[in-house]
Every structure is written in structure tokens, then in C-alpha cells.
Amino acid sequence: MKILVINAGSSSLKYQLLDPDTKEVLAKGLCERIGIDGHLKHTPTGKDVFDADVDLPDHEVAIQEVLNILQHNHYGVIQSMDEIDAVGHRVVHGGEEFTHSVVIDRKVMKGIKECIPLAPLHNPANLVGIEACQDVMPGKPMVAVFDTAFHQTMPPKAFIYAVPYRWYTENKVRRYGFHGTSHQYVSQRAAEMLGRPIEELRIVTCHLGNGASTCSVKFGQSVDTSMGFTPQDGLPMGTRSGAIDAAITEYIADQRGYSGKRVENVLNKESGVLGISGVSSDFRDLEAAAAEGNERAQLAIDNFCYKVTKRIGSSAAAMGGVDAVVFTAGVGENSATLRAKIMEGLEFLGLKLDPEKNDVRGKERIISTDDSPNAILLVPTNEELMIALDTARLVREAELNGAL
């Protein structure tokens, strides 16, 4: 089986063609500057890379170019479009309606549209991606996989904010959580690596990339997560503040004469570790600057690690304990120093990091000591594979039920 995975942004489109059964990636790529001019980078496994400007006036043309290059006689990996069995789409927000991945039909499209106010930048782009695929590949089964769906198992006490209840019932204000596909994938892999059923494990997953969130995965289900109504909540990130005292917004607007929009923009784009350090949002730059004695870069790192540490503690408390902690995404997969700093002070939870095993990058590995009562693991995330697996499963089920 071959599944095309699409992650459409407003001016970009990432894709991967993979086989969910062998987990083999046949090709992956990125269309950029859609609607501006256009650039396509296509990386077929075991073949030459195509990397050039290509006219991409809209998403439909971008999808068509992706299909063309997938079938190209030099850069291609398939003979014809018929070899693509289904398309899996990443969709950012599924609100409360979508608790699982779903086969896309008219009703699903309407549901995704209804979630636009909750994700005004992302859902419209995801919809454009789906519609472009439908136009270029009419009749091809398509599945939507939501960033929020995995967290829909959170109990009300975890997702409700302590604000007037009508803000929830009338305005949909609640914790939704994001990175769900990643948290689900790495928790499942961690259980497999530990050789134990996920139904008996309490796992704290730490997705630490440009965006960062933690999740309490109890017996395979999300029961709490650090991101909230938007991805702005929770941990400090590359450029996002994470959770702050809500009163700061109004105070700083008064003090600095900013509009509400401008404050929001600063909290999203000029805060986080970039805001504290004034150096960079990239942890590699911060570690280099800190090593040269830059105190604010060091403070940004210390603040980030301290908050992740505290969050692991509270994530464990949400489950009455913890059997495993998992690190993933850019920082979690690559920085042994940050992982070590985060785990300092968590030995009281029976989590002992092995400095030698921790000396690793981007590879699946158990990095706790042999005598650690609970496990610490590094699991590179693979959202595309998770989307392909869900797509394949749902399309096979629908075919069996005669729904396709």
C-alpha cells in the first residue's frame, strides 16, 4: 500500500509518500512560496534530489507538480497515480467534534470549516490542501488526522479553564492541546521499546521542538497536556511565551501603548527563549552563546529546562505516578545537555538518566540507567508515519464495510 501524506500550510506544502506496512519512505518533499513564486524540493529515496524554482501560483498547481515529480522518469518513484492508494491530511484543529482520524466526506469538510475560528491561520490552509487534492485526484480516498484529536480523552477537570463556564459552552474556550499525533506515536513506540502493553503504562511525553508541549499518556490515552486553547499555553518555546499571568497582557498594553493584537504578536513571535536571550530562538545558538558566557542565553536555557522539569512532575501527578518519560522533536531528540538538565531533580520520581546512554542523537534508545526504577527514552517523532498508519487503517476498514 502507498499513502501520500500532505501537510498544507498557507504558503507551503510538505509531503511524503510512504508504505505504511513496511514503514518505508519512497519520497518526501516541500513546496514553498506557493502563491508568491514557488520552489520545490523533492527527495526520492535512493535517487537524485530535485531542488529548483517551480511556478506555484496556488495549492492545486503545487499538488499537480508533486504528482508529476512522483511519476517523473528520473526523479519519480511510481509509474502512475493509481499506485497511490489514499491521501492522509494533517489538520491542525478538530475542536470537540473530531476525537479520531476520519475518512473525509462532505460532513467532515463542514466540520473542519466550523473549527476555523479556533485555528484561523491553520485550518483554512489545511482545507485548501484537501480541496486541491480532491480536484487533482478525484475519487481518491482521503483521511484527516487532527493535531487535537488525541487529547479529546482529557477529562473535564483537565480541560476546563477556571473562567465563566459560559465561555466554554458559548465560546468553546477550553484546553484542546496540540502535537497529538506526535504524543500518540512516541508513547506507542515507547511501550513497544519497553516490551510492555501501553494499557499498563503511565508515560510523560515531552515534544520539545520549536513548539513545545508535554502530555500525560495514561494507559494509552491523553489525560492532560500543556498546550491549551491555543499552542501558546504551557511551556516557553522558541518564540512563544508559554503560560503567563493573563494580567500582563493588559498591563503591558497600557505601559507600552501597544494594541491587544500587538501584545499577542509579541507573545507569539518575540518571546520564549528568543525573548529572554535576545540571541536566537534556536537552542543550538543558545547553547553556543551560553558556552561563550552569554548570561541571558544561559538564563533562557535554565528557564526552559526548569519549566519542563516542573511540568514532568505535574504530568506525573496527573496520572498518580510515572513509568516512563519520553523525549522527542528537535531539542528532545538532539540535545543531550538539555535532556540532562531537565532530568536533574527528577530522581525522586525513580527516573535516573544514564549519562553514557544519553550521549545520543536522533535514535530510538532507552537512556535511563539499568537500575532506574522507571524508564527514560529517546524516540524520534514520526508524525507522517502515524498519519499514514491511520489513513491505511481507516481506508481498509471503509473498504471492508463497503463505504468506499
Ligand code: ADP
Ligand atoms: P518544529 O516544532 O518547527 O517542528 P523541530 O522539532 O524541528 O521544530 O525542532 C527545531 C528546533 O530543534 C530548533 O529550533 C532547535 O532549537 C532544536 N535543535 C535542533 N537540533 C539541535 C541540537 N543539535 N541541539 C539543540 N537543539 C537543537
